[in-house]
Amino acid sequence: MDKLKNLKKSTKVSFLNYGLVLLFFIVVTVLANTGHLTRSLQGQLIPIVSYIIMALALNLVVGISGELSLGHAGFMSVGAFSGVVVSMTTANSIPNGGLRLLLAIVIGALLAGIVGVIIGIPVLRLNGDYLAIVTLAFGEIIKNVMNCLYVGVDGAGLHVSFKDTASLGMAADGKVLINGPMGATGIQKLSTFTGGIILLLLVLVVIQNMVNSRTGRAIMAIRDNRIAAEASGVPVTKHKLIAFVTSAAMAGAAGALYALNYSTIAPKKFDFNTSILILVFVVLGGIGNMTGSIIAAALLTILPEMLRKFADYRMLIYAIVLIVVMLATNNEKIRALLRGLGKKNKDAEVKEGAANE
Numbered sequence: 001m002d003k004l005k006n007l008k009k010s011t012k013v014s015f016l017n018y019g020l021v022l023l024f025f026i027v028v029t030v031l032a033n034t035g036h037l038t039r040s041l042q043g044q045l046i047p048i049v050s051y052i053i054m055a056l057a058l059n060l061v062v063g064i065s066g067e068l069s070l071g072h073a074g075f076m077s078v079g080a081f082s083g084v085v086v087s088m089t090t091a092n093s094i095p096n097g098g099l100r101l102l103l104a105i106v107i108g109a110l111l112a113g114i115v116g117v118i119i120g121i122p123v124l125r126l127n128g129d130y131l132a133i134v135t136l137a138f139g140e141i142i143k144n145v146m147n148c149l150y151v152g153v154d155g156a157g158l159h160v161s162f163k164d165t166a167s168l169g170m171a172a173d174g175k176v177l178i179n180g181p182m183g184a185t186g187i188q189k190l191s192t193f194t195g196g197i198i199l200l201l202l203v204l205v206v207i208q209n210m211v212n213s214r215t216g217r218a219i220m221a222i223r224d225n226r227i228a229a230e231a232s233g234v235p236v237t238k239h240k241l242i243a244f245v246t247s248a249a250m251a252g253a254a255g256a257l258y259a260l261n262y263s264t265i266a267p268k269k270f271d272f273n274t275s276i277l278i279l280v281f282v283v284l285g286g287i288g289n290m291t292g293s294i295i296a297a298a299l300l301t302i303l304p305e306m307l308r309k310f311a312d313y314r315m316l317i318y319a320i321v322l323i324v325v326m327l328a329t330n331n332e333k334i335r336a337l338l339r340g341l342g343k344k345n346k347d348a349e350v351k352e353g354a355a356n357e
Contacts, residue, residue: 014208017291018201024298025197040305046261048301049196050254053203055281055293057250060207062279063288064216065243066223067124068132070275071139075248076255077146077270078115079108083256084184084265088177089153091188101190105199105256112252115142116245124240127226139275146267151178183266184259191261199257203250207290210246219243280322 028045031037054076061069083104094100119138126134150161154174161167165176178184210216218239221229230236259265281300285292300322307317 013291014204017204017208017294020291020294021197021200021204025193028193040308041302044302044305045193046191046196047258048298049193049200050258050261051278051281051301052294052297053200053254053257054251054278055285055297056203056207056290057247057254058278059282059285059288059290059293060210060243060247060250062282063286064211064223065219065240067127067240067244068129069135069244069247070132070272070279071119071135071137071142072247072251072278073270073272073274074139074142075112075116075251076258076274077142077267078112079105079252079255080259080265080270081146081149081178081184081255081267082111082252083108084187084259085151085158085177087188087190087260088175088184088186089158097188097190098192098195101192101195101257101260104190104260105253108256109249109253112255113245113249115252116248117241120241120244120248124237124244136272136275140272143267143271146178146183146270147181149178150176150180152176181267183264183269185264187260187263187265189261189263191257196257199253203253204290206246206250210243215239215242284322 028037032042054072058069058072061067061072086104086107087100090100090103094103119135123131123134123138148162150163150165150168152159152165152168152170152174154171156171159168159170159174165179168174168176170176211220218229218234219242221232221234222236222239226236255270278297281297282293284300285294285296303321
């Protein structure tokens with residue numbers, strides 16, 4: 001009976017998340033078609049979707065797995081630059097922009113997942129603050145590697161160097177794709193809002209099915225009591241690695257979508273501050289709460305643009321809003337009020353069901 005109730009609850013939450021995403025898509029489409037969507041907000045649509053995917057991916061590690069990762073911007077950068085390279089090198093062979101975007105997202109997710117495996121195998125044997133510190137270090141390492149990376153392409157194929165563009169050894173007709181700390185320039189903008197929404201829905205399907213699966217229950221058991229789960233025969237490192245690599249792959253896909261929305265992208269965009277920003281979305285939305293992550297990522301990405309008219313004071317107002325939201329969500333009285341409202345609604349549903357019978 002309890003399993004049936006939990007299944008019904010998880011199904012309701014899943015449909016709520018899908019409904020939120022589809023409602024967001026419909027509202028934005030209607031506003032855009034009627035001319036009520038400003039150019040500033042139009043430019044924020046792809047970043048909003050990318051940050052929502054990043055928040056969901058990080059919540060899989062922080063909320064479901066119970067581990068604190070501070071290096072997800074590194075996985076995002078791997079997906080971003082690999083996606084850019086794929087997009088630019090296949091421009092002649094695959095003229096269709098949608099197919100190139102799909103290929104870039106898939107390759108970005110795959111490479112970020114591989115990096116997640118390389119990092120996760122040694123790191124996930126750690127716990128607590130040690131894990132957070134090491135993931136932070138790996139995030140900074142990935143950023144610095146990208147700062148030293150030079151990639152070019154000519155008739156002979158790709159050329160990679162960690163020195164400078166002169167050491168790439170390209171032919172005269174060669175083209176530099178990634179130019180060290182300057183990043184990638186001349187990117188063709190392939191990302192679309194519709195493509196981003198489809199990717200977001202796929203990410204939700206993967207996460208919600210994983211959480212409700214046997215693997216997801218094992219991951220949450222490890223989160224709740226690692227010793228008891230290990231004593232019950234649950235392979236701890238394996239399940240933590242599954243969650244971590246899945247999250248890294250999603251971050252890579254989000255990075256590819258994000259990068260192909262701009263004509264220029266630099267490694268400094270994916271620094272420690274970006275990882276903390278994503279963590280803020282997760283914390284304010286509620287750790288383990290996917291619905292909260294969607295709402296928090298969308299609102300907090302739009303908020304700085306809405307406050308732009310306040311010029312120098314907008315980031316101060318943004319910080320105050322974050323503090324107020326944090327205090328409100330951690331206030332016992334407000335929580336009790338919300339629980340009371342939820343109980344009243346539940347009692348009303350029970351009474352209505354009894355009356356119908």
